[in-house]
Amino acid sequence: MKISDILTWVIGLIATALAIYFFFWKYKEVTPGQAHGDPKYLWFAIGCTVVAFLCALVFFVRRVNKEEEIHITQ
Numbered sequence: 001m002k003i004s005d006i007l008t009w010v011i012g013l014i015a016t017a018l019a020i021y022f023f024f025w026k027y028k029e030v031t032p033g034q035a036h037g038d039p040k041y042l043w044f045a046i047g048c049t050v051v052a053f054l055c056a057l058v059f060f061v062r063r064v065n066k067e068e069e070i071h072i073t074q
Helices: 003-029 038-062
Strands: none
Touching: 003 038
């Protein structure tokens, strides 16, 4: 694996963790008098989800059509 693949995985995992955090713990917190949580946390969660999706897309698109050579020795 290349360092760029590892970096893509790390950024994707951090973005996924942040999306879960912002949605389930920050956005779901309802203060008295509010029907829903603060919408800015929902947008943070959506943004982090998009970043995680793009990281996964970059990782898998770079791996498609990679030709591996098979060396046969006798």
